[in-house]
Amino acid sequence: MRFETYKTEGFYDELFFENGEPRPCAEPLIETINELPDGELQRRQKTAEASFMDTGITFAVYGNKDGSEKIIPFDVIPRIVDAKTWENLEKGLKQRTHALNCFLNDIYGEQKILRDKVVPDTLVNTCTAFRKECMGLVPPRKIWAHITGTDLVRDKDGTFYVLEDNMRCPSGVSYVLQNRRILKQTFPKVFSKCAIRPVDEYPAKLRAMLEYLASNTDNPKAVVLTPGVYNSAYFEHSFLSQQMGIELVSGSDLIVIDKKVYEKTTQGLVQVHVIYRRIDDEFLDPLTFRKDSLLGVPGLFEAYKAGNVALANAPGCGAADDKAIYTYVPDIIKYYLGEENIIPNVPTFVCEDPVKRNHVLSNLDKMVVKAVSESGGYGMLVGPHATEKEREEFKEKIKANPRNYIAQPMISLSRVPSITENGFEGRHVDLRPYIVQGEDIYVIPGGLTRVALKKGSVVVNSSQGGGGKDTWVIAPDKGAPEQGQGLQYMQHQQQQQQQERRK
Amino acid sequence: MLSRVADSLFWISRYIERAENTARIIDVNLNLLLDLPGEERLFEPVIKTAGCSRSFYNKYSKATSENVMDFLTFDTDNQDSIVNCVSFARENARCIRETITLEMWMLINKFYHRLHEPNIKEEMLNNPHDFFTEIKEFCQLYVGIQDGTMSHGIGWNFAWLGRMLERADQTSRILDVKYYILLPDVSMVGMTLDTVQWTAVLKSVSAFEMFRKTYAGVTPQNVAEFLILNKEFPRSVYYCLEHSERALQNIITHQKTINGEKSMRVIGKLKAMLEFATVDEIIMKGLHETTEDIQIRLSDFNATIRNDFIDCTWQV
Numbered sequence: 082m083r084f085e086t087y088k089t090e091g092f093y094d095e096l097f098f099e100n101g102e103p104r105p106c107a108e109p110l111i112e113t114i115n116e117l118p119d120g121e122l123q124r125r126q127k128t129a130e131a132s133f134m135d136t137g138i139t140f141a142v143y144g145n146k147d148g149s150e151k152i153i154p155f156d157v158i159p160r161i162v163d164a165k166t167w168e169n170l171e172k173g174l175k176q177r178t179h180a181l182n183c184f185l186n187d188i189y190g191e192q193k194i195l196r197d198k199v200v201p202d203t204l205v206n207t208c209t210a211f212r213k214e215c216m217g218l219v220p221p222r223k224i225w226a227h228i229t230g231t232d233l234v235r236d237k238d239g240t241f242y243v244l245e246d247n248m249r250c251p252s253g254v255s256y257v258l259q260n261r262r263i264l265k266q267t268f269p270k271v272f273s274k275c276a277i278r279p280v281d282e283y284p285a286k287l288r289a290m291l292e293y294l295a296s297n298t299d300n301p302k303a304v305v306l307t308p309g310v311y312n313s314a315y316f317e318h319s320f321l322s323q324q325m326g327i328e329l330v331s332g333s334d335l336i337v338i339d340k341k342v343y344e345k346t347t348q349g350l351v352q353v354h355v356i357y358r359r360i361d362d363e364f365l366d367p368l369t370f371r372k373d374s375l376l377g378v379p380g381l382f383e384a385y386k387a388g389n390v391a392l393a394n395a396p397g398c399g400a401a402d403d404k405a406i407y408t409y410v411p412d413i414i415k416y417y418l419g420e421e422n423i424i425p426n427v428p429t430f431v432c433e434d435p436v437k438r439n440h441v442l443s444n445l446d447k448m449v450v451k452a453v454s455e456s457g458g459y460g461m462l463v464g465p466h467a468t469e470k471e472r473e474e475f476k477e478k479i480k481a482n483p484r485n486y487i488a489q490p491m492i493s494l495s496r497v498p499s500i501t502e503n504g505f506e507g508r509h510v511d512l513r514p515y516i517v518q519g520e521d522i523y524v525i526p527g528g529l530t531r532v533a534l535k536k537g538s539v540v541v542n543s544s545q546g547g548g549g550k551d552t553w554v555i556a557p558d559k560g561a562p563e564q565g566q567g568l569q570y571m572q573h574q575q576q577q578q579q580q581e582r583r584k
Numbered sequence: 585m586l587s588r589v590a591d592s593l594f595w596i597s598r599y600i601e602r603a604e605n606t607a608r609i610i611d612v613n614l615n616l617l618l619d620l621p622g623e624e625r626l627f628e629p630v631i632k633t634a635g636c637s638r639s640f641y642n643k644y645s646k647a648t649s650e651n652v653m654d655f656l657t658f659d660t661d662n663q664d665s666i667v668n669c670v671s672f673a674r675e676n677a678r679c680i681r682e683t684i685t686l687e688m689w690m691l692i693n694k695f696y697h698r699l700h701e702p703n704i705k706e707e708m709l710n711n712p713h714d715f716f717t718e719i720k721e722f723c724q725l726y727v728g729i730q731d732g733t734m735s736h737g738i739g740w741n742f743a744w745l746g747r748m749l750e751r752a753d754q755t756s757r758i759l760d761v762k763y764y765i766l767l768p769d770v771s772m773v774g775m776t777l778d779t780v781q782w783t784a785v786l787k788s789v790s791a792f793e794m795f796r797k798t799y800a801g802v803t804p805q806n807v808a809e810f811l812i813l814n815k816e817f818p819r820s821v822y823y824c825l826e827h828s829e830r831a832l833q834n835i836i837t838h839q840k841t842i843n844g845e846k847s848m849r850v851i852g853k854l855k856a857m858l859e860f861a862t863v864d865e866i867i868m869k870g871l872h873e874t875t876e877d878i879q880i881r882l883s884d885f886n887a888t889i890r891n892d893f894i895d896c897t898w899q900v
Contacts, residue, residue, distance in 0.1 A: 135690050135694055310675065319678075323683075334587075347843075347894075
């Protein structure tokens with residue numbers, strides 16, 4: 082397979098210029114692929130897929146009874162981000178995460194931002210993820226949003242936008258690590274030619290953050306709390322706990338006595354100080370939230386309120402990723418940090434506003450409409466791709482419950498070449514970098530590139546037939562390697578990092 | 585170690601050991617079929633050994649080799665079928681994916697997918713020997729990988745305990761059922777058919793070669809002695825008990841806590857019962873009664889372990 086006939090077709094392509102020349106950061110990759118013998122790339126693609134199956138990196142699709150497990154479709158052609166673009170994104174993501182954390186501290190505390198009418202208080206009060214139970218609560222180290230997955234998209238002109246913030250147990254980071262492992266096997270030579278920033282640090286950063294939360298003990302015990310093997314992201318829960326070297330527990334492994342959390346071990350009870358919970362707020366504690374929850378731990382919230390256990394992310398932090406509050410994030414950044422936002426939002430119409438609602442209703446064929454409380458590509462309408470009947474149905478839904486909907490103009494998502502039956506074709510992608518907020522803010526260099534593998538499709542969610550790609554962030558140019566010296570350069574970098582850690 | 589995790593490790597071992605034994609028994613009896621053409625009752629004891637007569641005869645009227653093979657290997661209604669054992673083992677392994685090593689997980693996962701390949705049944709029917717050999721080898725490989733890649737701490741010792749417990753149970757069952765079927769009449773002792781069948785019993789627990797090194801003649805007494813009392817053969821009941829005790833002792837030592845004393849007492853008593861027994865005493869008392877006694881006590885032991893480590897009354 083060669084790139085000779087590859088066309089960008091008027092979209093922004095992550096690897097090629099419009100004239101068909103590869104972008105500088107993609108040159109070594111394109112060169113390598115063009116030199117491969119016929120069929121070799123397809124063979125490597127197959128090997129990569131088999132590796133996912135054998136290691137059990139599978140994904141359960143809800144409501145799909147026959148094949149309860151599938152591998153996430155994976156395409157071996159990576160998405161590449163150059164150093165300068167990344168530098169800006171990283172800055173923007175840190176800024177945004179910091180501001181949203183300030184916002185959470187405020188709305189569960191003094192609510193200054195509401196009193197100053199920067200964000201309408203009705204929006205917060207009607208937000209389904211806002212937890213009244215958390216009012217007045219100060220979480221350990223004042224951190225609410227410990228782990229964030231921010232979805233970025235790139236438009237026709239190459240501008241990055243934030244599409245949405247995910248603060249409710251965003252999943253997918255295990256695929257970032259696995260995709261990288263597999264791509265190292267697929268294109269070892271390219272890795273030695275380019276200075277691709279490693280992502281393997283993530284589990285260590287995550288663990289350090291979790292242990293940082295337990296400020297009142299020298300010997301903190303952190304665990305990962307999973308809803309169980311039938312959860313679609315179970316692989317990730319178990320993978321992360323293994324990579325971090327901490328235990329994976331389910332709700333029934335924990336017990337609360339005198340507002341302290343313990344795990345049941347063969348030796349008796351052992352106290353737990355930090356819980357990286359991958360269970361939604363509603364299911365955390367049947368005594369406080371949903372009474373029918375069997376996944377949670379009775380009394381957990383009381384223990385949390387008493388300050389005896391830290392929860393990451395903090396209950397109630399979903400209020401900051403509400404899709405309607407999203408529109409106010411630029412104002413939130415300005416309010417708390419006094420800065421302009423670095424990565425812009427996609428222009429968004431909140432349907433609750435009657436003027437904007439009318440605009441949306443009369444332009445539905447040009448818009449993407451999303452339910453504010455849903456995720457995973459559920460409850461959305463891609464206007465230009467929908468039938469007239471679907472659009473009419475959606476109009477009724479919006480009219481019936483306007484607070485529940487937002488609309489955005491259709492962004493012409495950037496593309497990355499992908500392997501298809503007809504050779505390389507461009508497929509639309511987004512990007513979800515993961516951000517860990519502890520003592521400082523860490524952004525994984527890269528993140529999950531989700532790709533809509535169906536021709537022309539823009540829905541990238543794995544529950545809707547999307548797949549994954551590895552994301553390569555090229556290291557900054559300072560002392561950047563000459564061709565062929567990438568390996569030494571990376572070793573040098575790693576040594577530096579180790580030294581820093583020792584300090 | 586989390587109680588749930590210890591429990592899973594314990595059960596993965598039991599399931600895999602069970603699958604191996606089932607594969608072994610089917611294979612041996614298929615072979616026996618070649619030596620004893622026309623023998624129709626051959627697979628009845630196999631069903632009995634597996635302890636699933638009722639569910640089998642609900643489904644089938646006759647224990648033909650094909651029916652039995654299908655029932656014991658692929659039937660998901662049969663709790664102990666090989667497919668179920670492997671599925672349960674994988675389910676447990678998935679729950680503790682972060683505790684076991686990648687190699688252990690990959691092996692179980694791959695084999696699970698292998699048993700769910702579309703033409704797998706035809707493969708079994710066309711070449712049963714190869715098929716059941718593959719299953720045995722998978723089980724042995726698992727034990728080997730577990731030994732070679734996992735730290736021999738509390739978790740590994742729970743796995744070892746599970747394996748030894750299951751094996752003791754299986755050996756005693758095989759012996760029990762075969763004895764019952766094979767010696768309906770004292771006059772049959774020493775006949776050719778008898779020898780062939782007793783050899784098959786030994787082969788079912790892959791004991792034939794080691795037996796030969798100890799005994800000259802294949803007699804019921806010798807077989808019973810070897811399979812119950814031998815101190816060196818890794819599938820004899822006594823050996824399995826002794827090693828269960830060691831595993832338990834290791835767990836207690838690693839944990840530095842007092843729970844486990846009750847389990848220690850139960851296994852110690854059972855072991856002591858066999859340690860100084862002779863095969864004549866056992867036969868005098870009745871082989872069936874002895875094996876039944878062993879099975880009851882093993883099940884007691886299982887319950888005590890649960891009590892001591894898994895569902896313990898939680899104290900701070």
